[in-house]
Amino acid sequence: MGIDGESSGKPALLVRVAAKLKGEVRADTLESFRRAGGFAYGEMQNAETLRQKLAADGANLWHVEPGISSQLLCSWNAFVLQSIGEHLLDADYAADPRTAGYVPPVTHTQVSACFDQVEAWTSRARQAAGNDTFAVGEVVRLPADLPEWAEADPCPLPHLRGMLAATRAIREHAEVALGTFQNTVQDADEHGADLRRLRQLAADAATAADYAEGLLEADPEPGLHEAIEQRLQHALESYHHLGQLTAMPALIADYESGEIGAVAPQHVTPKSPSFDPWCLTSPRERAKWRKDPRARQSVKELWEFDPAPAATLRIQAEIDAAKQKGAIDYAKNSNGKLLGSYYCCPWGAVYVVRRPVTISGRRLRQGQQFTYEVDADEVPKGGAFVRRLLIGKFSPTDDIEYCDPDGEHEN
DSSP states (O other), rough: OOOGGGTSSSHHHHHHHHHHHOOOOOOHHHHHHHHTTTHHHHHHHEEEEEEHHHHTTTTTTTOOOOHHHHHHHHHHHHHHHHHHHHHHOOOOOOOOOGTEEEEHHHHHHHHHHHHHHHHHHHHHHHHHHHHHTTOOOGTSSOOOOOOOOOOOSSSHHHHHHHHHHHHHHHHHHHHHHHHHHHHSSSOOOTHHHHHHHHHHHHHHHHHHHHHHHHHHHHHHHHHHHHHHHHHHHHHHHHHHHHHHHOGGGGGGGOOOOOOOOOOOOOOOOSSTOOOOOTTTTTTTTHHHTTTOOHHHHHHHHHHHHOHHHHHHHHHHHHHHHHTTTTSSSEOTTSOOOOOOOOOOOTTOOOEEESEEEEETTTEOTTTOOEEEEOTTTTTTOOOOOEEEEEEOOOOOOOOOBOOOTSEEEOO
């Protein structure tokens, strides 16, 4: 249920002042879309009733009319999007009732992105319910992805708790749907590989969700927020796809999770004679940086402060494998010129995603740009060593940032 901080008995001025001090923004528009999108739950109930009827009739979802599977899939997507948005709002309101009706910008952006798609999926579900020849795959690409994740560093704790609450609710429905689906497959031998793929996807999502929940049991330090956020994003994305695949199993055979497969273990370490300390640097820029004395010192210090070089190298190996398989490529600007390297040591390449791919447990969407950030600057101060994917829109700059654990940077 929505909450309006200024109509709940609290003086409006005090609410606005408290929200401003926290950097939060009004959620009035989001609450309007929450109310309007409530129809998604009714469509989900209709879909679950239909699923039970199909199970009782022994229907094979591989061979039902396209409208039936489209109704199940579209209802699922509307439910997932509405559920994520509502749980994010409610978790933020519960965390600080003083500012109920206001949310952090990252929450506002994410909820808005989810609610914006609910109407379209609800409409498609109703169209399919009224027309058994309606094939939603002719209208949109399937399985559909969730909206892009809004970025915040660190992600607010209430936002993470909202993601966890949404994961719990969505997981329950996804696992019930999977169980019903498996129990009604008449030709299990023919579709054994597909069923195993679904169980694998469910297990992967459950593991990410369980780890995130374990990390959130106590109030985690900000340094853990990103790790929790990535696991919850992965779980939600996986359950979102799982629900679509159980609704329309014809999609399973061609389903690509974006996993690039096993990456060969990195036997070479910074202590190995054959180790290349520039392996994180953009291959197209290495010669330039090798000529810079300060860059050489920065790269040397980066590896000296890295507490787990194998973990750093493993992510780079995934990036290299994705590049080799054509899932990613070097990013270019609007004029078709290569963007080059990121401005911070170790000056990694900037990439663009050519097809959905999962790197370091994070699903990247087609068209996104990213780079691999590795940073040791906070380690001497007791901070964490940073190794993460940075996603955004990159543009040329003359700034340069060297690895400088003493806190002095030169631009």
